[in-house]
Every structure is written in C-alpha cells, then in structure tokens.
Amino acid sequence: SVTREEVAGCIYQYEDEEAIRHLFLVAASLDSMIVGEAQILGQLKEAYRFASEKKTSGLVLNKLLHKSFSVAKRVRTETRIGASAVSxxxxxVELGKKIFGDLKNKRVMLIGAGEMAELAAEHLVGQGVAEVVVANRTLERAVKLSRCFHGRAISLQELVEQLKYVDIIISSTGASGLILAKDDVGPVMPKRRHQPLFFIDIAVPRDLDPAINELENVYLYDIDDLNSVVEMNKSQRDKEAVKAARIVEEETLKFSGWLKNMEVTPTIIDLRTMVDQICQNELAHTLGRIDSLSAKEKKSLEKMVGAISSKMLHHPMQYLKANHQCVNQRQRIETVRNLFNLDHEEGNTS
Incomplete structure (x- = not known):
C-alpha cells in the first residue's frame, strides 16, 4: 500500500492567484517537459469535458477553464512557441517539408519497426502521405505495423527494388552494420528519373552509408543531424516562452481581478438591498403621513431618496473594490458586513 507521505511527495497544491497562473502555464504548454507541445491542452480539455459531464464544475471553474483555453490560443497566435520541431x-517531418514542399502523395518506407520510426510515420501520415511501406527482418512484424497505417509490408530482400517507388525512407533497425550502401542507391536514381530521395537514419549504430549523401538529389540525415535541428529549435522556443510568460501573467492578473470582484459581489448586493429597503420603508412611511403631495412631487421625492442611497453606498463600495496594502479583501468584506450588520437580517431594515 502507498502511505500518505509517499503520495504527498508526488502532488502539489496552489491557491488563489498562484493556482490561476499555474493552470494558464499548463494550458499554454509552458509547464511541459517539452515547451510548446500542444498535447497537454488536449488532455486538459478532455478532463474538463469529463468534469462537465459529471456536473462537478461550477461557475468559477467553468470560466477559469474556458479562459485557460483562450490563453493557450492567444499564446499560439501571438508567439511562435509551437512553430519549430522539438522532437x-x-x-x-519538417526536414521532409523543406525538401519536397508538400508531403501529400509522397510514399514513405519504414525500415525496421522502432518506436521513433513509428512516431515519425504517424507525423507523416498526418501530413497526407499517400502510402506507408514497412520493411522488417520479421515479415510478421512488418505486416502488423503496416496495418496501423493501412499500408503494405515487404521483406528486407525487396528493399533496394522498392527504392524506385518511395520518396522518404526512415531507417531504424537493430542491425550491427550498414543495410544500404551508396552503390545500392546510385543505380536506382536514373530509374526514378532523379526525383529527390530523402533518407532519415535514426538507428544507432547507423543503418545507412554516409556516402549516400554524395549522390545528386539524395538527402541523408542521421540522428545527430536531427538532434542539432531539435536543439536549435528548443533554443528558439525558449525565447518565445519569454513572450508567452508575459501573456500568461497579463491574463492571470485580469482573471484575478474578475475573481476578486466576484468575491465582493454578494456583499455589494446585500449592502445595496439593505440600504434600498431602509430608504423605501422610510419613504413609504413619510408619504403615508403627507396627503397634499402631487404625483410629480412624489416622483421627485423618490428620486431624491435614490440619490441619497447611492451617495451613502459610494464610499463602502469603493472600500470593498479598492486595493489596500494593509487590509486584504476578505478582511474588508468582513468589516463591511459587520459594520452594516449584513449577517443579521432582523437588524437590516430597522
């Protein structure tokens, strides 16, 4: 069993403005392991959808969550925090776009069935590639993986022959030596009319002969090249994160202001109701003893009483809404409620 102390070490708790700020940072993906990755926003929306279905979120939480979604959108719109690849x-995929422009109708071959190659294929499918071909030492594994992408499987012996028909090759095998050499690729290029061929070697050790890159219209990137792109982009995202943090701070202050006004609203309503009730009671009592007033005069008297009521309320209202260095808002609310006896109904209108 897990002890309370063990659980306590895995959770944290924020309150008031810190809680608002933390939620906005999470939604804007500034609190993620990979800054700028949008996946966390989807998880947040899913959690909120679940809470809404179970009717466990009220007025404040609903507004807070909706605001966090708009903060995330503002960060994406006003910064380039999600513009560069950091995986x-x-x-x-980004390198493929630079080579081909549009990846639609391009054909992809996966060599091996590594997790990273599979992730790259998922990204490419999302960009509209026409087909995914899977080559693997074990044909059964190739068939299983190809079904995930509605593609087809081939054996490693068919690898060189298939180079004529594909545009992007992602290699991620566990082979101890090279599986494709420059001499394998060179003769294929005239057969494909020297159309560009993009190789991504993410195997360690390498699957592909570095000399392949010497061929015209052939582009080879290995894991070190990709890591360099990622590190450069991470640096760019860190710069954008500074702008994003400013937006989060701005929106945190706005929402905190709204929430503080929400806290004083019940007291303002109670105070206004009490004063209005006293004024109306006294007005009715006075008018009941004076029969000689015309309708116009009665109307003027009612307006005067309303003006007196508003002037009486002005300073208490300002006291509740204003920022005080020495007295926090909850103390101010308590002071006003005690001063005007708002929590004892019998005394409100006497």
Missing amino acids: ISYAA
Whole structure:
C-alpha cells in the first residue's frame, strides 16, 4: 500500500492567484517537459469535458477553464512557441517539408519497426502521405505495423527494388552494420528519373552509408543531424516562452481581478438591498403621513431618496473594490458586513 507521505511527495497544491497562473502555464504548454507541445491542452480539455459531464464544475471553474483555453490560443497566435520541431520524429517531418514542399502523395518506407520510426510515420501520415511501406527482418512484424497505417509490408530482400517507388525512407533497425550502401542507391536514381530521395537514419549504430549523401538529389540525415535541428529549435522556443510568460501573467492578473470582484459581489448586493429597503420603508412611511403631495412631487421625492442611497453606498463600495496594502479583501468584506450588520437580517431594515 502507498502511505500518505509517499503520495504527498508526488502532488502539489496552489491557491488563489498562484493556482490561476499555474493552470494558464499548463494550458499554454509552458509547464511541459517539452515547451510548446500542444498535447497537454488536449488532455486538459478532455478532463474538463469529463468534469462537465459529471456536473462537478461550477461557475468559477467553468470560466477559469474556458479562459485557460483562450490563453493557450492567444499564446499560439501571438508567439511562435509551437512553430519549430522539438522532437526527433517531428524534426524529420519538417526536414521532409523543406525538401519536397508538400508531403501529400509522397510514399514513405519504414525500415525496421522502432518506436521513433513509428512516431515519425504517424507525423507523416498526418501530413497526407499517400502510402506507408514497412520493411522488417520479421515479415510478421512488418505486416502488423503496416496495418496501423493501412499500408503494405515487404521483406528486407525487396528493399533496394522498392527504392524506385518511395520518396522518404526512415531507417531504424537493430542491425550491427550498414543495410544500404551508396552503390545500392546510385543505380536506382536514373530509374526514378532523379526525383529527390530523402533518407532519415535514426538507428544507432547507423543503418545507412554516409556516402549516400554524395549522390545528386539524395538527402541523408542521421540522428545527430536531427538532434542539432531539435536543439536549435528548443533554443528558439525558449525565447518565445519569454513572450508567452508575459501573456500568461497579463491574463492571470485580469482573471484575478474578475475573481476578486466576484468575491465582493454578494456583499455589494446585500449592502445595496439593505440600504434600498431602509430608504423605501422610510419613504413609504413619510408619504403615508403627507396627503397634499402631487404625483410629480412624489416622483421627485423618490428620486431624491435614490440619490441619497447611492451617495451613502459610494464610499463602502469603493472600500470593498479598492486595493489596500494593509487590509486584504476578505478582511474588508468582513468589516463591511459587520459594520452594516449584513449577517443579521432582523437588524437590516430597522
């Protein structure tokens, strides 16, 4: 069993403005391991959807969550925090776009069935590639993986022959030596009319002969190249994160202001109701003893009483809403409620 102390070490708690700020940072992906990755926002929306279905979120939480979604959108719109690839698989896709422009209708071959190659293939499928071909030492594994992408499987012996028909090759095998050499790729290029061929070697040790890169219209990137792209992009995202943090701080202050006004609203309503009730009671009592007033005069008297009521309320209202260095808002609310006896109904209108 897990002890309370063990659980306590895995959780944290924020209150008031710190809680608002933390939620906005999470939604804007500034609190993620990979800054700028949008996946966490989807998880947050899913959690909120679940809470809404179970009717466990009230007025404040609803507004807070909706505001966190708009803060995330503002960060994405006003900064470039999500513009650059910061994962190996996504970096491979970005490089492919630079070579081909549009990845639609391009054909992809996966050599091996490594997790990173699979992730890269998922990103490429998301960009609209026409087909995914999977080559693996074990044909059964190739068939299983190809079904995930509605593609087809081939054996490693068919590898060189298939180079004529694909545009992007992602290699991630556990082979101890090279599986494709320059001499394997060179003869294929005339057969494909020297259309560009993009190789991504994310195997360690390398699967592909570095000399392949010497061939015209052939582009080879290995894991070190991709890591360099990722590190450069991470640095760029860190710069954008400074702008994003400013937006989060701005929105935190705005929402905190709204929340503080929400806290004083019940007291303002109670105070206004009490004063209005006293004024109306006294007005009715006075008018009941004076029969000679015309309708116009009665109207003027009612307006005067309303003006007196507003002037009486002005300073207490300002006291509740203003920022005081020495007295926090909850203390101010308590002071006003005690001063005007708002929590004892019998005394409110006497």
